[in-house]
Amino acid sequence: CDYGFLTEDNPCNKESIQVRLIGSEPFSINVLADGSVDAGSKSILRYKLATESELEAFSSFDEGNGLGLLSKPLSERNELDVQSFIASTIDEARYDAHEGASAVTDNSLISLYLGERSKLLQLAIDRIKMQFPDLEY
Numbered sequence: 117c118d119y120g121f122l123t124e125d126n127p128c129n130k131e132s133i134q135v136r137l138i139g140s141e142p143f144s145i146n147v148l149a150d151g152s153v154d155a156g157s158k159s160i161l162r163y164k165l166a167t168e169s170e171l172e173a174f175s176s177f178d179e180g181n182g183l184g185l186l187s188k189p190l191s192e193r194n195e196l197d198v199q200s201f202i203a204s205t206i207d208e209a210r211y212d213a214h215e216g217a218s219a220v221t222d223n224s225l226i227s228l229y230l231g232e233r234s235k236l237l238q239l240a241i242d243r244i245k246m247q248f249p250d251l252e253y
Contacts, residue, residue, distance in 0.1 A: 128149065129148070129149040129232075130146060130148055131209075131236055132144040132147075133145045133147070133205055133209045135205060137164055140164060143157070143160050144157065145202060145205055145206065147206065147237060147239075147240045149236070150239075151239030151243045152240070152243060153206075153240060155187055158187075158202070159186035159187060162189065162190055162194055162195070162198055163186055165194060165197045166190055167193075170190045170194055173190070196251065199247075199248050199251055200252060201253075202244065203241055203245075203251060203253040204253040206237050206240050206244075207237075207253065209233075209237055213230045213231075213234040213237060214230070214234040216230040217231040217233075
């Protein structure tokens with residue numbers, strides 16, 4: 117593994133996108149080398165985007181504790197909101213990386229990094245679209 121630098125054939129690639137929601141502590145959406153989004157990011161968003169009734173149902177679960185209970189969707193509505201939020205956030209970061217890679221002409225290292233970041237983030241979007249083909253974001 118080539119820790120610390122995103123390259124096309126690095127199985128340790130991981131990209132993080134900082135997220136700030138009003139009234140919440142910042143957290144990261146982490147995209148792994150295969151384009152998957154880490155479970156912790158999804159769990160936080162499931163909780164943050166839940167309706168009051170979904171939170172009541174969540175708090176009445178008897179088994180498990182903490183965000184581990186949120187490793188699975190709370191509802192279809194909640195999961196679509198979560199995936200849409202993730203896809204739109206990743207798409208914005210992908211756009212920035214793509215534009216940055218195109219704009220950098222005097223530093224091949226930065227251009228390579230931003231180009232590979234853009235590709236990895238596109239892979240994440242493609243994975244989400246495969247699972248939720250009608251998703252709007």
